[in-house]
Amino acid sequence: MMKLFKTMLISTLIISQLLMASAVSAEQADASQSAAEQTTANPQNEAKTDMTEEQAERPGETPVTEEAPDTEQTADPQETAGNGPATVDPAESQEEQDLLILKANSDKMIHNGTEYTALQPVTVKDGNSYVSLRSLAERVGINVSFDNSTKETVLQSGGHEIRFKMDSATYTVDGVKKKAHGPAYSQNDIFMVPLTTITQALNIPLTFNAETKEIILNLYSAPSAEFIVKTQDIRAEQTRVEYEDRSSHPRGLTIVEERWEGKEEIFQEPGLHVITRWVRDENGVWSKPYSVTVNVRPAKQPPVAFFVTNQDTYRMGELISIQDQSTDEEDSIVERKWDNKERAFFTPGQQTIKLKVTDKYGLSSEYEKTITITEETLYTRDDFNKLYTPVGEKYTFNGGSVLELPKIQFKSTDWGKVLLRSNSPESVTTEGVVYDDTINGDMRFLIHHKNISNQNLKFYVVATNPYDFDVAFGIEHVGFAGPNEFESITGQKSLQRYFESLQKGGVRQTVNLAPGESKLILTDLSARAAKPGQVVSMMADLYSDAPVRYRVVAVNESKDVMASLPFLTLLDRDGVHIRGTYQGSNRTISIAETIGDKPARMMLADKTDDPFLVGRDFMNGMDSVNLGNYGVYYTIYLEKVAPNTLISFNPRGGLYSGVFMVNGELVPAPESGNLNNRDEASVLYRTGSREEKVTIVFSPASGSNLPVNLLFYPLPDKKD
Incomplete structure (x- = not known):
């Protein structure tokens, strides 16, 4: 290393002494540089050509770089992407030289044997060798431009940007400030920069021939043939392999040709395969070979069905x-x-x-x-279904026979939360407010809407504090589903997720509203826009320590809901579906007598045996009957269920897809698909060999039809 340093030092001193004889003074800068032609500055490799501060003061000294020896790299057998040069090169005889020779104290530039005249000679100023930036850039293949706003001379180079400024001893590469070997200046209206700085910025090797007194720049620049194999698991004869081009050129030249060895779209043989690529730039320069080794596994055998x-x-x-x-x-x-x-x-x-x-x-x-x-x-079909249909799955039977079963008489008690049901218009044709009311204390939301407009709509819940004091409220339980085009499945999933939230317990979120403040709540509802034909469904429990105004609104997905809110119109009911506010939305039913010792049924949400809640639509001030009792939370306590009793669920109004909690366990009704008509039932529970207490939690699922029956049958005797 010491011998190398001494050699560099002697070369630098010779160049410096030779060039200082013809130094000239600086004048104003050339600010009319032409538009840039792309080339490359390689700041990542800059460390290989950086000189020490001492070396920077020795113009013409050669930077020292190290090149790793060519080796072939093999990808991990489980991977298919790697890199490394190959061993075969179609352009092996190609010389890696493109020489530019600068004459000491001269404006002559010899480029591959052809003489050119620089705008200014190589000049020494304050111990630094300077060249005309424009003249050097033309030989390298770069045009320069001038940024009038920053007063900087700019080189755009293969995705990188180099900037010099008059009288500044620093320059920038992609915005990162670097120290120059001297300040740029103007000589006879020509912009001059330190030779070692510009060659370092452009990653150009520089040497000095002491015998001929020449500074030699090697402008040779080759493209990179890099690529990756994107396909991870490659099987012989089966896998179509996808490649991704990662080739590049350090000076931004166009790659016009490529050559491959070992590349296959589908490999026919298992084992290690070396894939090699070369690319050629527009100047005819070929890259070094670039290889990836992939492990092609034997053809995948099909699974064995049995x-x-x-x-x-x-x-x-x-x-x-x-x-x-x-x-x-x-x-x-x-x-x-x-x-x-x-x-x-x-x-x-x-x-x-x-x-x-x-x-x-x-x-x-x-x-x-x-x-x-x-x-x-x-067993007959009917007896077999009662015994062996799994819980959550459905079976078929004669639905007309249900009407012959005696009804279980019961009384119910309503209590607890205020229900705010937003379901009319169920099919929303335009932006607007679909429900608006002010609620105090515990409340439950039931939201179910379908977008049938010609635009993507987002549904929001906006909570507003109408008072001059802070209001705190919490979000306890939430079940949301959608957007989805299947109404009954969306309603079932939202109810299932609500029950799952109940099982987890606890407050999900707390919110504080300042006086007059509005906030978006229940943001799952507005996370994604509903496209035309899609449904959103939500059930949620909230509480507050003072009245809060709640608005359910529909707004085009591109709009700011808060900015749009003052201009939204109140949408009318559709005359079929229900909206309104109802007191006491928790309904408790307790039955003390024995159930299941003989066939029987319990009718729910039929208006007669199980009355509908009556409330008010505060959008228009009219009374509102909650047809179907959607949003009502039923808890049914069966104190004595006979041994070996089947409890099943049978819809009477048409298609139904819902969920129950039976003794704390979720039971879909049914597990998949829908109960399509009265001739289908879904199994909820079977008691064992002893009398049991059974608790059933139920809420009518949005998108499904009512009324419904709970059916109770003694199970047939099991046979061998």
């Missing part, structure tokens, strides 16, 4: 136990599709059950098994 039954022969109405034993080498089965899979069959003969399994790669296989159903009957 199942067993506990028997090969069954009686009619006998439970069929099926055990899925399908396998996959990566445990990546994403779909199981059954055909003719029944819990029991009720006609004699051969029955073929089929299973198709599909993995995440789209590969699949099928398996089938044929069983025999004899002419002997174990």
Whole structure:
């Protein structure tokens, strides 16, 4: 290192002594530089050419750089992206030289043997060698411009920006300030910069030939052929491989050609594959090779579909136990599709059950098994369904027979929260206020709206403190679903999430309102806009220590709701659906007598056995009946449910999709899809061999139809 330093020092002193003989004074700057032509400054590599402060004072000294030896890099067998030069180069004989020779104390510039005249000679000023920035930039292939607002000379270079300023001993690269080897100045109206500073900024190697007294700049610049393999898991004969171009040029030249070795769209053979690429720029310069090694795994085998039954022969109405034993080498089965899979069959003969399994790669296989159903009957269809339909799933039966069941008579008690129901107009055609009321204390929101306008709407709840003192309120429980085009499923999901919030307990959020302040609350509702045809549904419990004004509004997704609020009109009811404010929205029903020892039913939300809440629509001042009791929170205490009793749920008004809490456990009704009509029922609970207390929590689900029945049946005796 000491020997190298001494050599550099001697070279620098020779250049300095030679150039100082013809130094000239500075005049005003050239401010009419032309528009920039892109090239490259490489600030990330600048550390390789930086001189020490001592070396900077020695004009012409050669910066020392280190280059890593070429090596091939292999990606991790589990990865498919890496980098490293390859071993084969189609442009191997290409010389990596593009030489510019500056004559000492001369304006002559020899570029690859051709002589050019610089605007000013290489000049020494205050111990620093200076060159004409424009003349050097032209040879490098860069045009310069002038920023009149900052009075800076600017070079745009391959995505980087270099700025020099008159009489300043600093310059910037991409906004980062650097120390120059001397201040820029004007010489005969030509902008002059320190030679070592501009070559360092442009990452140009510089040497001095002591014998010929020449400063030699190597302007050679090659593109990079970098790329990545985006596909992570590559399988022979199966995977279509995706590549991403990451090539670049240090001076922003256009890449016009590429060459590949080992690149395949679909690899045919497993193992390690080396993919190599070269690129050529518009000047005909080829890059070094760039390689990525990928591990191509053997072709993925499809999953194996397989199942067993506990028997090969069954009686009619006998439970069929099926055990899925399908396998996959990566445990990546994403779909199981059954055909003719029944819990029991009720006609004699051969029955073929089929299973198709599909993995995440789209590969699949099928398996089938044929069983025999004899002419002997174990259970009728009705008895079998009562015994073996899983909780949460539905079964079919003669819905007309329900009307023959005796009704369970009960009385109810209403108490607790004020209900604010916003459901009319259910189908919103334009922006506006869909409900507005001021509530004090505990309250419950039930919001259910569909966007049928021609714009994307967001639904908001705005809470306003109408008083001159602070008001605090809390958000206790929230269930939200949507936007979604399926009304009944959206209503079911919002109710399910409300019940889940109840199970977790506690206050979800507390809010303080200053006098006159308005805030957005229940922001899940407005997180995403509802597109035309989509539904939003929410049920939420709140409380406050003073009256709060609540407004439910619909606004175009692009607008500021608070700015729009004063200009929104009050939307009229649709004449079919309900909105209003109702007192006592918690309803408790207690039944002390024994239930389930004989078939019976309990009718809910029918107006007669289970009356509707009556309240007021404070948007128009009219009385409002909560048809269906949507938003009412039912707690049904059954003190004595007989042993071996089936409790199921049967809609009477049409399609229904809801959820219950039975003894604290969530039970969908049904687990998937809908109860489509009165001939379908969903299993809620079965008692065991002893009498039990059963507590059922229920609230009519938005988007579904009422009234509904709870059905109670003694279970049939089990047979062998």
